[in-house]
Amino acid sequence: MELFGDHRLHLPDAELDWYPHWLPSAQADAWLQALIEQVSWSQPQVQLFGRWHRVPRLVAWYGDPQASYGYSGQRHQPLAWTALLQGIRQAVEQAAGASFNAVLLNYYRDGQDCMGWHSDDEAELGAQPCIASLSLGQARRFDLRRRGSQRIEHSVLLEHGSLLVMRGSTQHHWQHQVARSRKISAPRINLTFRRVNP
Structure with a gap:
């Protein structure tokens, strides 16, 4: 696992550490396939302007028993850690x-x-949350813009086996997205590790 050199993305009012080749390819391949098969995926609905819509991806929330989390107007109770997710968590904790x-x-x-x-700025994440984002599968563009702005100021290609760690005041000053792309047909899984304060 790659953890050396200067991997800081230099954006004002942000702390972003970027490891584009954090996982060896074979390990990333194995984790991707296992997660596709083993995770209890769901596609919840969210209410927008009075109408219900399915979120445009599949999701799952795993964690310690007290790590209930509210986002997009819903409260999510965690599924119990699997052995695979525990192992991934330990590796990501060491890196972050x-x-x-x-x-x-x-x-x-x-x-x-x-x-x-x-922005990942829900109250239960605390004042300066640390979010560690592991990407597996098809590379996707990760856009960043200042809160209150419509202009994309920075983009990162989140490649297979890459790790992005956002901490400090990043979530208070920046928003991020993964936009649609007609050019992409292969799957991607993103794991965003965080600490939820009950």
Whole structure:
């Protein structure tokens, strides 16, 4: 696992550590296939402007028993850690220098699955949350913009086996998205580890 050199992405009011080749390819391949098969995926609905819509991806929430988490107007109770997710968590904790009690998994089946603009700034994540984001599968573009702005200021290609760690005041000043792309047909799984304060 790659953990050396200067991997800081230099954006104002942000702390972003970027390890583009964190996992060896064979390990990333194995984890991707196992997660596709083993995770209890669901496709919840969210209410937008009075209408219900299915989120444009599959999701799963795993964690310690007390790590209940509210986002998109819903409260999610964690599924119990699997042996595989426990192992991944330990490796990510060592890389990030932080401890996590939950993980949100997003399964992008193809380029039509996406994640809209948002910040991970829910109250139960604390004042300066650390979010460690592991990407497996098809590379997808990760866009960043200042809160209150419509202009993309920075983009990172999240490749197979890469790790991005966001900490400090990043979520207070920046939003991020994974946009749709007609060019993409292969799947991607993203695991975002975090610490939820009960």
